[in-house]
Amino acid sequence: xxVIFVDNIEDFASFLEKRIMNEIYYEFKELKxxxxxxxxxxxxxxxxxxxxxxxxxxxxxxxxxxxxxxTENKSTKDHVIAELQRIFNQVDSSINLVKGKIREIYxxxxx
Numbered sequence: 001x002x003v004i005f006v007d008n009i010e011d012f013a014s015f016l017e018k019r020i021m022n023e024i025y026y027e028f029k030e031l032k033x034x035x036x037x038x039x040x041x042x043x044x045x046x047x048x049x050x051x052x053x054x055x056x057x058x059x060x061x062x063x064x065x066x067x068x069x070x071t072e073n074k075s076t077k078d079h080v081i082a083e084l085q086r087i088f089n090q091v092d093s094s095i096n097l098v099k100g101k102i103r104e105i106y107x108x109x110x111x
Contacts, residue, residue: 001057001104009047012062013091018051019060024088025049025100028077031065040067045080048102059102 006012016024024047031042048061066080081097088095 001059003059003061006060006062009062009064012047012060013088015051015060016049016088016091016095018058019049020052021050022094023049023096023098025098025102026081026084027099027101042067043077045084047084050102057104059104 004015006015026048027046029044029046031044043066045064045066046061047063048059051058051060085095085097088097
């Protein structure tokens with residue numbers, strides 16, 4: 001598998017036509033602040049999808065950083081995902097955002 005990390009969301013969206021499925025997977029990662037007294041948290045939203053060139057699977061990935069107050073509830077994340085879904089619908093209405101991860105698993109055995 002080849003992984004291509006795309007630095008910005010606009011370039012990421014330009015590769016969507018290469019995807020092999022209608023799902024774009026997303027995950028949230030909270031970044032631990034250096035100072036726990038801060039009222040703000042940094043959150044990364046990681047987006048990825050699969051494409052295929054000849055026999056190779058290609059994982060396209062990007063991340064978006066956002067800040068939120070520690071006192072905010074999860075509806076902020078839901079709002080961001082709804083906004084991303086709206087943007088992707090403008091590119092292609094068949095695209096679905098799915099909470100999850102794409103990971104490659106290697107299996108080996110000996111006889």
